[in-house]
Amino acid sequence: MRHEVKKIxxxxxxxxxxxxxxxxxxxxxxxxxxxxxxxxxxxxxxxxFDDAYIEQLSKRLNSQRQREIEEYYWQLxxxxxxxxxxxxxxxxxxxxxxxxxxxxxxxxLTRLYTS
Amino acid sequence: xIYSNTYEEKELQKEGKQLILSVFPLVxxxxxxxxxxxxxxxxxxxxxxxxxxxxxxxxxxxKVGGVGATFINAALVGLFNIYLLRRFEMRINGLLIAAIFxxxxxSFFGKNILNILPIYLGxxxxxxxxxxxxxxxxxxxxxxxxxxxxxSEITFGGYFDRGFNYFMGILIGTLxxxxxxxxxxxxxxxxxxxxxxxxxxxxxxxxxxxxxLLRNFKINITPVNILDTNQHITIIVMLYLLFTxxxxxxxKINDRxxxxxxxxxxxxxxxxxxxxxxxxxxxxxxxxGIMGILSTSLVLSLGGIVNGPVIAGILTIVGFxxxxxxxxxxxxxxxxxxxxxxxxxxxxxxxxFIISVLFSTTIAPIAGxxxxxxxxxxxxxxxTLVTNVGVIHGGINxxxxxxxxxxxxxxxxxxxxxxxxxx
Numbered sequence: 001m002r003h004e005v006k007k008i009x010x011x012x013x014x015x016x017x018x019x020x021x022x023x024x025x026x027x028x029x030x031x032x033x034x035x036x037x038x039x040x041x042x043x044x045x046x047x048x049f050d051d052a053y054i055e056q057l058s059k060r061l062n063s064q065r066q067r068e069i070e071e072y073y074w075q076l077x078x079x080x081x082x083x084x085x086x087x088x089x090x091x092x093x094x095x096x097x098x099x100x101x102x103x104x105x106x107x108x109l110t111r112l113y114t115s
Numbered sequence: 116x117i118y119s120n121t122y123e124e125k126e127l128q129k130e131g132k133q134l135i136l137s138v139f140p141l142v143x144x145x146x147x148x149x150x151x152x153x154x155x156x157x158x159x160x161x162x163x164x165x166x167x168x169x170x171x172x173x174x175x176x177x178k179v180g181g182v183g184a185t186f187i188n189a190a191l192v193g194l195f196n197i198y199l200l201r202r203f204e205m206r207i208n209g210l211l212i213a214a215i216f217x218x219x220x221x222s223f224f225g226k227n228i229l230n231i232l233p234i235y236l237g238x239x240x241x242x243x244x245x246x247x248x249x250x251x252x253x254x255x256x257x258x259x260x261x262x263x264x265x266x267s268e269i270t271f272g273g274y275f276d277r278g279f280n281y282f283m284g285i286l287i288g289t290l291x292x293x294x295x296x297x298x299x300x301x302x303x304x305x306x307x308x309x310x311x312x313x314x315x316x317x318x319x320x321x322x323x324x325x326x327x328l329l330r331n332f333k334i335n336i337t338p339v340n341i342l343d344t345n346q347h348i349t350i351i352v353m354l355y356l357l358f359t360x361x362x363x364x365x366x367k368i369n370d371r372x373x374x375x376x377x378x379x380x381x382x383x384x385x386x387x388x389x390x391x392x393x394x395x396x397x398x399x400x401x402x403x404g405i406m407g408i409l410s411t412s413l414v415l416s417l418g419g420i421v422n423g424p425v426i427a428g429i430l431t432i433v434g435f436x437x438x439x440x441x442x443x444x445x446x447x448x449x450x451x452x453x454x455x456x457x458x459x460x461x462x463x464x465x466x467x468f469i470i471s472v473l474f475s476t477t478i479a480p481i482a483g484x485x486x487x488x489x490x491x492x493x494x495x496x497x498x499t500l501v502t503n504v505g506v507i508h509g510g511i512n513x514x515x516x517x518x519x520x521x522x523x524x525x526x527x528x529x530x531x532x533x534x535x536x537x538x
Contacts, residue, residue: 002245064206067251073387075300080307082484087387
């Protein structure tokens with residue numbers, strides 16, 4: 001995968017901006033890379049997002065990966081704090097677990113390395 | 116705050132969406148053949164004239180090859196690209212719809228079924244070189260056919276001996292296809308996605324470099340002005356019918372579409388705003404149809420001729436009605452261009468001015484994000500730039516407004532930020 005590390009970095013950048021700006025002031029990231037996939041685990045502490053919003057976010061993150069969008073636009077991720085690029089993040093993710101645990105928003109995003 | 120609307124609509128299979136898109140080139144094909152036969156146009160001669168034209172800005176194929184041949188060319192280009200989408204099993208998203216309509220639109224002035232092929236070849240070689248799937252870059256390649264005139268200009272501009280000219284045209288077209296993918300991705304950062312025709316900005320940079328190189332070899336590419344000045348009522352009626360068809364299809368998919376249409380107006384339109392995902396296909400198709408009717412009506416109310424470049428402008432707006440544009444974020448930009456035209460004394464009926472008005476909506480996200488006043492200002496600035504940057508690339512970049520729009524956005528956004536207070 002070309003620029004894979006940079007793409008992951010930009011995804012983290014975008015999500016950091018998004019959650020710190022929109023929701024929380026405490027955030028954890030863990031990134032695990034294997035030969036087959038990359039997993040980004042996020043804990044957004046003391047979330048203010050409601051259940052409807054979280055469900056919607058989960059639905060969008062689990063929509064089909066769009067590699068053509070990723071190839072074209074990945075450098076936009078994390079580029080500005082005026083607007084979000086959640087559509088781009090959704091296009092760069094194959095599947096996601098999004099749930100609320102003990103008042104925290106917990107996400108696990110998976111990117112597969114098969115084209 | 117990020118949000119998308121909850122919406123309910125009829126499930127539409129990929130084939131159904133492709134069929135809706137295919138209606139445009141299919142209707143164009145039937146219309147082209149019927150018009151050609153009814154008006155005794157020799158369609159083969161018209162197509163050959165289009166293929167042999169250098170096609171630099173502004174070369175209106177309606178003038179070069181006649182109405183019938185031009186519509187057949189647009190249909191062929193459209194069907195070829197839709198075939199590629201089927202071949203690569205692409206999901207029909209907003210960007211893809213925008214790409215299809217843009218490519219079809221510019222087949223009325225600049226792109227033909229032959230001069231786009233070397234760029235696809237270059238894209239294919241890039242994908243092979245990088246070991247990535249062609250489907251990952253096909254959209255960028257579709258948009259990058261904005262530089263197809265350079266293939267025609269090199270091949271048929273009379274610069275090289277017969278035989279060698281074909282080799283050089285294909286070589287340069289292939290080279291462009293090879294380099295455009297990394298360039299287009301990189302150029303986004305200049306305008307932060309506020310210019311919807313990003314490939315236009317990229318192609319402007321590439322075109323400037325190529326034209327400058329060629330000028331060193333005493334090859335001086337200059338813009339031309341070959342325009343059809345006849346108003347074809349049948350074309351106008353057909354466009355209105357096609358846009359109405361989109362609205363009807365949208366309504367059939369989402370029968371609450373009219374009621375929920377206001378939801379689309381909430382979006383700023385900055386890249387990536389994929390309406391198919393955010394508000395669904397029903398409202399997206401309705402928005403495309405509404406944008407088509409509004410832009411065609413605007414052209415007619417200004418007294419403009421609906422010729423090749425204008426049809427390209429209208430169809431591009433329709434396409435980007437699926438990817439960022441709606442009446443609310445386009446209107447301030449259009450007002451800005453009209454205001455600028457009034458102040459600077461432009462002829463409102465000229466094709467050059469009309470297409471500036473239409474394509475200026477490339478920077479609709481500026482109005483969507485920063486409000487109507489900034490939008491109007493951006494429109495004025497766009498007009499001043501777009502009338503001056505074409506000469507830099509000699510007219511080989513068909514998306515000249517995308518080039519100007521990128522400059523406007525890259526220039527304005529940091530300045531707006533400088534005046535903002537707070538976070």
